[in-house]
Amino acid sequence: MGLWRSITTWGAPPSFNMGLDEALLEDLEAEPTARFYSWKPDTLSLGYFQKYEGVAGTSSAGAVVRRITGGGAIHHVNELTYSLTADDSHPVFAGKLGESYQRIHAAIAQALATFGVEATIRGRDTVLDSERDDTGMCFHKSSCEDLVWGARKGVGSAQRRKNGRVLHHGSIKLGTTPLEGEIATVGQIAGKIDPSKVAEAVRHAFAEQLEMQFEIAVPTPAERHHAHVLGSRYLDPEFVRRR
Amino acid sequence: MRPDDRHYLSSHEWIKISGETGIIGITDFAVEELSSGNEGDLVYCDLPEVGRVLENGETFGEIESVKAVADLNTPLAGEVSEVNTAIEDHLEIVAEDPWERGWMIKIKLSNKDTGKLLSAAAYEEILAKQS
Incomplete structure (x- = not known):
């Protein structure tokens, strides 16, 4: 599925993480790009349409941002976050939405298997042990294409x-946090693991299953500038509390 | 065959012209793509205020399903004259009937030039290439 840039940024600020993803989405000329990253400080991200008051963790989390992707809130601590950005006609994303999730998640499952995790796509009519009402957290709700193990959701x-x-956007949990509680994590199976190791396995699985060829890259100066400009709103209370 | 009494965008919005008014919604393909075929999968929709002036192709709203947020774009320019508030809390209406009851906004058209829009047949050709 062609050449992809692979951009890795560990411990980056939330405004940069979200700003760069949006910059890559907005740039119609940008090459297909995979990002692997983590957050500093620990950050709670809300889904685009979530009500701020509907997420209990906003009062206890340090930094809070609102993503431009939907779904529930994620506490970005002890996890590998990744993003894939390309045209919607790209073979990774072409066809029905659910099919793109299945393609990507099948590769993630292969990557997690290298750490002994037997992740499967949840499927229809399955209720997980990690389901909880009224927390607003992504990992406490699930849909049929989600990756699960041990009857709990482990990838958002x-x-x-x-x-x-x-x-x-994807979030692979390596450990849990008090806000997320009893969810599936890679750490439960593999012990303490560095996100860079998981990123390496995911990149390898993407290459093998989705025929993605990677070139290691850094954001261009223009992308960094665009990320900086776009990133400022992610911490703006007006945007974070817009709903 | 999709309804041929309206025009389409490749981003899966339709517009039906009735006198000076354009009625705008999204296609069954957009619904299926966003929802993976499950009616309850459409969860939020933001629509504009009445009176907002829209340019050709401008984003007038956003819709969220359990797995994606997507923009809603107007095929033609005009001023928003009516919003289908019934769907905001009942997106299953859009899933059930995207062509009639699931319309999203009406605009007072500032132009009726449909030359750059797709006919139903042309829209279906695009869908055929995507599948």
Whole structure:
């Protein structure tokens, strides 16, 4: 599925993380890009349409941002976050929305298997042990394409589609947090693990299953500038509390 | 065959012209793509205020399903004259009937030039290439 840039940024600020993903979505000329990243400080991200008051964790989390992708809130601590950005006609995203999730999640499952995790796509009519009402957290709700193990959700994901482009956000839990509680994590099976190791396995699985060829890259100066400009709103209370 | 009494965008919105008014919604393909075929999968929709002036192709709203947020674009320019508030809390209406009861906004058209829009047949050709 062609050449992809692979951009890795560990411990980046939330405004940069969200700003760069949006910059990659907005740039109609940008090459297909996979990002692997983590957050500093620990950050709670709300889904685009979530009500701020409807997420209990906003009062106890340090930094809070609102994503441009939908779904529930995620506490970005002890996890590998990744994003994939390309045209919606790209073979990774083409066809029905559910099919793109299945394609991506099948590769993630292969990557997690290298750490002994037997992740499967949830499927229809399954209720998970990690389901909880009224927390607003992504990992406490599930849909049929989600990746689960041990009857709990372990990978959260969401997409934004705009101007013929797609941004796919994913969160692979390596450990849990008090806000997320009893969810599936890679750490439960593999012990303490560095997100860079998981990123390497995911990149390998993407290459093998989705025929993605990676070139290691850094954001261009223009992308950094655009990310900085776009990123400022992610911490703006007016945007974070817009609903 | 999709209804041929309206025009389409490749981003899956339709517009039906009735006198000076354009009625705008999304296609069954958009609903299926967003919802993976499950009616309850459409969860939020933001629509504009009455009186907002829209340019050709401008984003007038956003819709969220359990797995994606997507923009809603107007095929033609005009001023928003009516919003289908019935769907905001009942998106199953859009899933059940995207062509009639699931319309989203009406605009007072500032132009009726449909030359750059797709006919039903042309829209279906695009869908055929995507599948």
